[in-house]
Every structure is written in C-alpha cells, then in structure tokens.
Amino acid sequence: MVTDDKDEEEGDATTLAIEVEEEVEVDGECSVMHLGSLLLVKGVRPQTMKLRGLVEGVPFLILVDSGATHNFISRRLVAATDWSVKETKPMRIKLGDGYKSVAQGKCIGVDIELENIKVAIDTLLFDLEGIDMVLGISWLASLGEMWLIGESRSNKKWVELKGEGGSNCHQKIETSKLVQQEFKELLGRYTEVFKEPKGLPPKSGKEHGITLLEGHKHVNMTPYC
Numbered sequence: 001m002v003t004d005d006k007d008e009e010e011g012d013a014t015t016l017a018i019e020v021e022e023e024v025e026v027d028g029e030c031s032v033m034h035l036g037s038l039l040l041v042k043g044v045r046p047q048t049m050k051l052r053g054l055v056e057g058v059p060f061l062i063l064v065d066s067g068a069t070h071n072f073i074s075r076r077l078v079a080a081t082d083w084s085v086k087e088t089k090p091m092r093i094k095l096g097d098g099y100k101s102v103a104q105g106k107c108i109g110v111d112i113e114l115e116n117i118k119v120a121i122d123t124l125l126f127d128l129e130g131i132d133m134v135l136g137i138s139w140l141a142s143l144g145e146m147w148l149i150g151e152s153r154s155n156k157k158w159v160e161l162k163g164e165g166g167s168n169c170h171q172k173i174e175t176s177k178l179v180q181q182e183f184k185e186l187l188g189r190y191t192e193v194f195k196e197p198k199g200l201p202p203k204s205g206k207e208h209g210i211t212l213l214e215g216h217k218h219v220n221m222t223p224y225c
Helices: 005-009 075-079 137-143 181-189
Strands: 015-017 033-035 048-055 058-065 072-074 091-095 100-103 106-114 117-126 133-135 151-154 157-160
Touching: 072 075, 075 117, 091 117, 100 117, 117 133, 117 137
Parallel strands: 033 091, 058 133, 072 117
Antiparallel strands: 048 058, 048 106, 072 133, 091 100, 106 117, 151 157
C-alpha cells in the first residue's frame, strides 16, 4: 500500500494506490483461466454472440464467447436460487483487459436450453455484470464441428443458433394510413384537383428556353478555371 508521507507525519495516512502482486496464488493452488470479453459485453465483438435461453427453467441472457476458456455463471443469480454449488479451490481468472480476478465454486450439470439445443454443463461462479452466463471454449468444443454462421452438429443433427441484434439495429416502423375527417371532406370537394395522376402532365402551350445569339455555339466547357 502506498501512502502520502506528509499526511502520515500528521497522523492521518491517505491511500494513494494499492500494489497487488499479479502472481500471488490463493491457498497455494490456482488455475489460470481466461475470460475474453467479460468487460466488452455492451459492444459485442465478432467472436461473441448473445443469446436468450433457459437455465434450469429460468430465462437467462447468455454470451457465447470463443475467447473464454471455461463456462461462467453469475454468482448473484445462483445465490438467489436453491441450486447446489460445489466448493472448489480458488482459481485465478484473467479478464480481457489483462486484469486478474479470483473465482470459487462450481455448479455441476446445469441444464441449458438454447433454441432447440438442450445440454447439461459445468460452470464456474463469477461476478458477471450485464449478462447471466458465459459459454466458452469448453462448451463450444463439446459441440463438434462449428460454422461461422452459428450452425453446429449436436446429437447427430444440425442446429442453428441466432444471436440477438445489437443496440444499433433499427426497427422497422409501419404506420397506418389514417386521414383525418376534415381532410377527407377537402379532398371530396376538389376531386378534379386531387385526381390521381395517370401519366405525364400535358404539354405546355409555351416552351421556355434560352435563345443564343446567332453564330454562337453551346457552351461545352466549365466557365471556371
């Protein structure tokens, strides 16, 4: 811990920074894992896909992240349920920005339903924000052959996963053609004026044009140099 020397002499120390050793192990044993896009959920990267699914029958927002080595579930949500948690040794988790945190605890055989896929997975407890679960390589590898379009072969049949649209997607708005009563009366009074056009307008009796002086040619070059 780094403190301000001046304040320390006066008896009150002000904390300026806390120095943390990145390689310190917890209880002597830590497994270093990687959680690729935890801090980048709002701006979903090309290697991630957000899905809506059911976890033990509860609606969840799930992030499929090929940059994460393991599966993670929100510690807060698990605490609010009666799901059984297996105690594990602390494990160091490396986030996408390089910061390292510690996760502890695991849910075994969690039932997940995505589109038309039903699987049971093991997932680590972690403090997630903005999402409820992360499915990483450990789950993706179990599906076998994968395609970039989100199709996979599961239980000897092809399935397709469709991610949720980003926040930048524009919704199509369809407006009904409602005409106020007063406009209807006006249109009915002047039907000749408001006729639907059935072709090009009639030819005018007078043609407007610019007549050049005799002997002059049409301008064929820009007037500006």
